[in-house]
Amino acid sequence: MFLRSVLRKIIMTGIVILAAFIQTAVFPLFSFQIPYPNLMILLTSVFGFIAGKREGMYTGFICGLCADLFGGTVLGFSALLFMYLGYMNGMIRRFIYEEDIIFPIILVAATDFAYNFIYFVLNFMLRNRLQFGYYFIHTVLPEIIFTAVLVLFSYKQFLKLHKRLLRYEEGSET
Amino acid sequence: MKKLNHKIRTKHMLWILSGVCIALIGISFLLPGVRNAVKTGAAYVITPIQRGINHMGMWFADKTDSFKKMDEVIAENERLKQRVDELTEENSMLVQNRYELERLRELLALSNDYPDYDTAAAKVIAKESGNWFHSFNIDIGKNQGIEPDMNVISGGGLVGIVTEVYENSAVVESIIDDGYNVSGKCASSSDLCIVNGDLSLIESGLLRITNIMKDSTVKEGDMILTSHISSKYLPGILIGYVTELTEDSNDLTKSGYLIPAVDFEHIEEVLVIKQLKDTGGEK
Numbered sequence: 001m002f003l004r005s006v007l008r009k010i011i012m013t014g015i016v017i018l019a020a021f022i023q024t025a026v027f028p029l030f031s032f033q034i035p036y037p038n039l040m041i042l043l044t045s046v047f048g049f050i051a052g053k054r055e056g057m058y059t060g061f062i063c064g065l066c067a068d069l070f071g072g073t074v075l076g077f078s079a080l081l082f083m084y085l086g087y088m089n090g091m092i093r094r095f096i097y098e099e100d101i102i103f104p105i106i107l108v109a110a111t112d113f114a115y116n117f118i119y120f121v122l123n124f125m126l127r128n129r130l131q132f133g134y135y136f137i138h139t140v141l142p143e144i145i146f147t148a149v150l151v152l153f154s155y156k157q158f159l160k161l162h163k164r165l166l167r168y169e170e171g172s173e174t
Numbered sequence: 175m176k177k178l179n180h181k182i183r184t185k186h187m188l189w190i191l192s193g194v195c196i197a198l199i200g201i202s203f204l205l206p207g208v209r210n211a212v213k214t215g216a217a218y219v220i221t222p223i224q225r226g227i228n229h230m231g232m233w234f235a236d237k238t239d240s241f242k243k244m245d246e247v248i249a250e251n252e253r254l255k256q257r258v259d260e261l262t263e264e265n266s267m268l269v270q271n272r273y274e275l276e277r278l279r280e281l282l283a284l285s286n287d288y289p290d291y292d293t294a295a296a297k298v299i300a301k302e303s304g305n306w307f308h309s310f311n312i313d314i315g316k317n318q319g320i321e322p323d324m325n326v327i328s329g330g331g332l333v334g335i336v337t338e339v340y341e342n343s344a345v346v347e348s349i350i351d352d353g354y355n356v357s358g359k360c361a362s363s364s365d366l367c368i369v370n371g372d373l374s375l376i377e378s379g380l381l382r383i384t385n386i387m388k389d390s391t392v393k394e395g396d397m398i399l400t401s402h403i404s405s406k407y408l409p410g411i412l413i414g415y416v417t418e419l420t421e422d423s424n425d426l427t428k429s430g431y432l433i434p435a436v437d438f439e440h441i442e443e444v445l446v447i448k449q450l451k452d453t454g455g456e457k
Contacts, residue, residue, distance in 0.1 A: 021223055021224060024220075025224040025227035026227055053184060054184040057184065064195075068198075069212075074203070075198040075202040075209050075212060076198025077198075077202075079191075079198065080195035080196065083192070
């Protein structure tokens with residue numbers, strides 16, 4: 001009973017950790033120069049959108065915690081940021097038909113942009129690096145595009161997985 | 175009711191987790207030791223996995239790299255094959271050209287060797303009846319500075335010698351005339367010989383070559399030039415190429431046949447070398 005109810009969370013956490021390893025260890029194999037897609041943002045946004053703000057919040061928290069632990073200097077900051085991003089993605093869910101592929105892409109792109117903008121403000125603007133246009137074109141935009149493309153290929157699979165796990169979980173309650 | 179409860183709990187959770195995050199941030203700034211300990215613990219788990227992924231990734235990257243290179247090599251091979259075809263075609267053309275060039279160079283060698291020779295171009299205006307020229311008339315004579323005993327060449331090969339000169343024409347006796355003798359010399363071995371016109375050989379288009387010393391190294395295919403000891407012919411003019419060579423019955427000399435360098439059957443234009451051999455005698 002208990003295992004059934006936590007299986008979804010365990011699998012989610014597993015996916016996030018796997019994604020964190022891919023993000024930190026696999027992508028740099030291809031190139032250290034070009035920007036990579038942001039899997040943490042992808043998972044936070046997609047799970048928030050699919051499963052609602054509660055799941056988005058949890059996923060964001062775990063993603064942020066992973067981001068903090070795998071890199072970063074301040075523990076908890078990414079966790080906080082990602083958690084709120086996931087939560088907000090979950091808030092949008094109830095207005096949109098979730099089978100549509102276009103909106104998740106836009107949402108992930110917007111989330112990625114928001115994350116990068118905040119990151120820019122805190123890490124660059126405060127150090128008087130004000131050329132956001134340059135950073136946007138050379139760093140943010142490629143990341144957004146890569147991430148959006150990944151959403152295009154992975155969204156349906158995440159949706160399917162989520163529904164399956166949800167059915168499994170509900171089956172335990174009846 | 176349950177849904178509302180759930181909502182509240184989510185919001186509460188958000189606040190709780192926010193508090194946790196802020197606490198973590200606070201710890202990061204206020205207690206670097208704790209933060210470092212946490213990071214170190216995390217790294218203890220994370221780093222080996224990342225390293226493993228990296229190794230694997232590098233291995234795969236190597237593989238894909240080699241596949242990529244394979245593709246490149248295949249594509250390049252395709253290109254090179256095409257290039258080989260092109261070059262083969264070009265080469266065969268060039269080989270043909272080279273043969274032509276060699277032939278032309280050989281023919282030209284004469285005028286290169288003796289660039290000082292002043293020549294006069296002449297047209298063959300008359301000839302004796304028959305397939306082969308024996309003696310023929312050219313369209314230049316005394317007025318153009320032609321004198322008897324001037325050598326006549328065509329295409330780099332010796333044609334004959336001017337025997338009679340008129341005002342505006344001259345008679346040239348060709349080397350294929352029966353009984354006509356030219357002192358020759360083998361280009362490679364400098365062995366001397368005599369080239370005879372032979373009526374019996376006119377049909378076969380050959381000249382006879384005699385008086386080659388038995389010990390000489392003249393062999394088939396050798397180039398025969400006019401010799402330096404000739405009284406009338408300038409040295410070094412190509413006569414022809416040795417074909418057959420047999421030992422004479424006197425056991426002292428060899429003789430054989432010579433293919434003339436000039437195509438006598440189609441001779442139309444000749445060059446008259448306007449220089450006489452200086453024999454240092456009478457005159």
